[in-house]
Amino acid sequence: MSYWPLLGIAIVVVGFALRFNPLMVVVGAALATGVLAGFDLVAVIKALGKAFNDNRYITVTWIILPVIGLLERNGLQQRARAVIEGMRGATMGRLLVAYLALRQLTSALGMKDIGGHPQAVRPLVAPMAEAAAIKNHGDLSEEDRDKIKAMAAATDNVGLFFGEDIFFAIASILLIQGVFESAGYPMTPLQLSIWAIPTAICAFVIHGGRILAFDRRLGRARP
Amino acid sequence: MITYEWLYALAGAAFALWALLSVRERRWGNAGFWALLAASFLLGSHVSDLMNGLLVLAMVAIAGGGGLTRSDPPTTTPQERQLLSERLGNRLFLPALVVPLIAVAGTLLYNYTPFSETGLFEARRETLILFGVGVVAALMSAIAWLRPPLLAPAEEGRRLLDSIGWAAILPQMLAALGAVFALAGVGEIIGSLAGDIIPRGSVFLTVVVFALGMALFTVIMGNAFAAFPVMAAAIGIPLLVQQYGGNPAVIGAVGMLAGFCGTLLTPMAANFNIVPAALLALKDQHGVIRQQIGTALPLLVCNIVIIYVGAFLLWN
Numbered sequence: 001m002s003y004w005p006l007l008g009i010a011i012v013v014v015g016f017a018l019r020f021n022p023l024m025v026v027v028g029a030a031l032a033t034g035v036l037a038g039f040d041l042v043a044v045i046k047a048l049g050k051a052f053n054d055n056r057y058i059t060v061t062w063i064i065l066p067v068i069g070l071l072e073r074n075g076l077q078q079r080a081r082a083v084i085e086g087m088r089g090a091t092m093g094r095l096l097v098a099y100l101a102l103r104q105l106t107s108a109l110g111m112k113d114i115g116g117h118p119q120a121v122r123p124l125v126a127p128m129a130e131a132a133a134i135k136n137h138g139d140l141s142e143e144d145r146d147k148i149k150a151m152a153a154a155t156d157n158v159g160l161f162f163g164e165d166i167f168f169a170i171a172s173i174l175l176i177q178g179v180f181e182s183a184g185y186p187m188t189p190l191q192l193s194i195w196a197i198p199t200a201i202c203a204f205v206i207h208g209g210r211i212l213a214f215d216r217r218l219g220r221a222r223p
Numbered sequence: 224m225i226t227y228e229w230l231y232a233l234a235g236a237a238f239a240l241w242a243l244l245s246v247r248e249r250r251w252g253n254a255g256f257w258a259l260l261a262a263s264f265l266l267g268s269h270v271s272d273l274m275n276g277l278l279v280l281a282m283v284a285i286a287g288g289g290g291l292t293r294s295d296p297p298t299t300t301p302q303e304r305q306l307l308s309e310r311l312g313n314r315l316f317l318p319a320l321v322v323p324l325i326a327v328a329g330t331l332l333y334n335y336t337p338f339s340e341t342g343l344f345e346a347r348r349e350t351l352i353l354f355g356v357g358v359v360a361a362l363m364s365a366i367a368w369l370r371p372p373l374l375a376p377a378e379e380g381r382r383l384l385d386s387i388g389w390a391a392i393l394p395q396m397l398a399a400l401g402a403v404f405a406l407a408g409v410g411e412i413i414g415s416l417a418g419d420i421i422p423r424g425s426v427f428l429t430v431v432v433f434a435l436g437m438a439l440f441t442v443i444m445g446n447a448f449a450a451f452p453v454m455a456a457a458i459g460i461p462l463l464v465q466q467y468g469g470n471p472a473v474i475g476a477v478g479m480l481a482g483f484c485g486t487l488l489t490p491m492a493a494n495f496n497i498v499p500a501a502l503l504a505l506k507d508q509h510g511v512i513r514q515q516i517g518t519a520l521p522l523l524v525c526n527i528v529i530i531y532v533g534a535f536l537l538w539n
Contacts, residue, residue: 003416005407009453012400016444017491023389024287026396026449027279030403037407042273044403049276051402053267057227057351058395059260060234062384064322067361069379071315073299074369075308079315082308111319117499126503142506150510153499154487157511158518161483165476167323169354171394172448176475178398179452183405183460185471188347190330195476195533202525207518 008033051182058174068113080106080114084124092133092148093215096155097208099125103159104200108166115156126152137218144218151214155207162203165196226345228268230355235264241381244374245294252290253385256282260392279399286389294385296378318365325357326350394448401452405460414461426467426535433458434527437478438485445491447482454478463534473534481526487519488512 008029015025027048034044068076083102087095099115106114115121126149133148134140140148164170168189176192238261245254259282267275285291299307308315330350333339344352362376384391404410421429433454440450459478463469486492490509500511507513 003412005404005409006412008400008404008407008409009457012449012453013440013443016446016449021287021389022393022446022449023283023396026393026400027283030400033407033409034403039407045276045280046272047276047403047406048399049274049279050272051399052279052395053263053272053275054402055395055398056231056234056264056267058398059392060230060351060355062387062391063234063237063355064358064361065383066237066376066380067318067322067358067365069383070362070365070369070371070376071318072383073304073371073375073379074311074315075304075306076315076319078301078304078308079311079313083313109320110323111316117495117502121499122502146503146505146507146510147514149503150500150505150507150514153503153511154514154518156499157487157495157515161486162480162522165480165483168350169322169326172451172479173476174351175394175398175448175451176455176479178395179401179455180460180471180475182398182402183410183455183464185460185464186347187472187475189350190327191472192476195473195529196480198529198533199477199480199522199526202529203518203522206521206525210517 002036002038004036005033007036054182055178058171058178061169061171061174064110064169068111072113076114077119081120081124084120084128088128090132091136091215092129092218093212095129095132096125096152096211099152100155100159100204100208100211103156104163104204107160107163108200110167110169112160112164112167112170115160117153117156121153121156125156133215133218136215140218147214148218151211155211158203158207162196162200166193166200168193224342224345225352227348227352230352231264231267233355233359235261237380238264240377241384244296244377244381248294250292250294252285252288253292253294256285256291256389257384259285279396282389282392283396291388292385293388294381296382298379298382318361318368321361321364322354322357325360326354329353329356397448397452401456404452404456409456410461413457414466421462426463426469427531429458429462429467430531430534431527433463433474433478434481434523434530437482438488438523441482441485442489442491445486445489445493447479447486450482450485451479454482467535468538469530469534470538473530473538477526477530477533481523481530484519484523484526487515 011029011032030048031044087098103115129152130148173189173192238257242254242258259278333349436454437450441447459474463474464471490497496512500508
């Protein structure tokens with residue numbers, strides 16, 4: 001058995017790590033893998049074309065953009081901010097746990113652009129978390145303030161990553177479907193997305209628990 | 224019978240409209256890229272595999288040559304948006320909720336009532352087709368409610384699409400890569416190699432290697448999507464599904480989430496980990512990653528347990 005087709009995997013890894021254009025890396029890896037497996041170049045281009053064509057449903061999800069764009073035009077982001085501002089008055093721990101829940105729930109319903117670092121974390125969540133911590137724990141060192149802001153950003157990431165896959169019409173779920181279907185295991189998007197729920201619950205418990213422990217630790221540091 | 228072809232006609236029309244709007248602004252790279260994608264949706268089933276392959280190469284050439292730029296179509300000002308959001312309130316979330324509601328409720332209704340006997344939808348395709356129905360319904364109701372200018376929905380969509388750029392087709396391209404891996408027999412090669420390394424029959428150890436591999440490759444590449452076809456072809460499909468008979472849905476879905484744990488740990492995922500540190504003016508460029516380690520590692524352990532229990536103990 002020839003091991004040369006594995007070079008395609010190495011091309012993906014190195015190409016992404018070196019920040020080449022990902023589309024070029026992926027196509028380069030596909031062509032190299034096929035040729036090294038003994039197919040001629042035209043046959044590999046044909047196989048790639050067929051595989052791309054068979055997986056078009058993954059890209060269909062973007063037809064939702066006019067809906068989201070139209071709502072943004074009419075103040076969707078501003079409304080989301082108002083919801084987050086409504087959490088003012090909570091402790092830092094409760095505020096971030098509530099934001100985690102909000103981010104997971106909206107992502108699970110397909111609204112993954114509610115929240116995000118430039119739109120919500122920097123203008124809103126991070127300053128509110130910092131202010132709440134100072135209110136409860138008194139003046140904080142710059143190091144602690146940075147940790148609070150970093151925790152706000154981390155909370156946004158965790159909420160997005162472990163909420164979005166519950167929504168079935170999202171690229172990652174359809175990519176999983178496509179890869180398994182090509183290998184002879186057809187599945188439906190809902191069959192896959194339902195299995196994102198256990199991890200979403202674990203993520204909420206683990207990260208939520210860490211946020212609350214962090215808040216308590218700040219309190220103990222300055223009685 | 225309603226098939227994916229209906230959905231592809233809808234998507235093809237949308238991408239064609241976005242291409243035309245790009246022509247109007249003389250953004251030739253964007254226009255060419257979205258026109259090729261529209262052609263793929265509208266004509267892909269009717270042309271040869273070679274034509275489809277050349278179309279892929281042409282799109283990649285435009286993207287790789289830096290031909291796509293962000294666009295800035297006319298829209299409302301932040302002040303107008305603030306006023307509108309105060310007037311419209313939480314009702315703004317409703318049109319977005321219509322989409323999952325129609326898709327999920329429709330799927331359940333279709334599958335658990337005699338409706339499924341009508342054979343209205345292509346088998347296993349009903350959810351995504353109903354997603355398309357939901358999008359059209361949401362768009363119609365939003366237009367009827369908000370009464371935007373005629374081209375506004377298309378222009379707002381283009382603003383978002385151009386901010387995503389070529390990344391819009393990356394998942395589809397990675398799935399195609401997975402198919403080429405399968406064709407070239409990458410899975411068999413690795414399966415034979417791994418058989419020498421992993422003790423034969425140790426399902427749990429193989430699950431651990433699969434999940435750690437997803438996380439590790441994601442850390443190196445900065446992208447769980449890219450790690451997925453690699454690890455699925457290497458371990459997920461040949462070993463966990465074929466040799467050990469695991470549940471493919473759990474292995475696929477939770478395997479991807481193991482990769483997301485890797486995303487939390489890597490500076491390569493700059494948009495999530497490095498850019499926010501800069502936005503928040505943190506002294507430590509890796510401050511966000513540091514706060515994520517304590518969540519990512521235990522969660523990775525959870526994912527390993529979920530795969531082992533869900534795909535093997537509960538399945539067999």
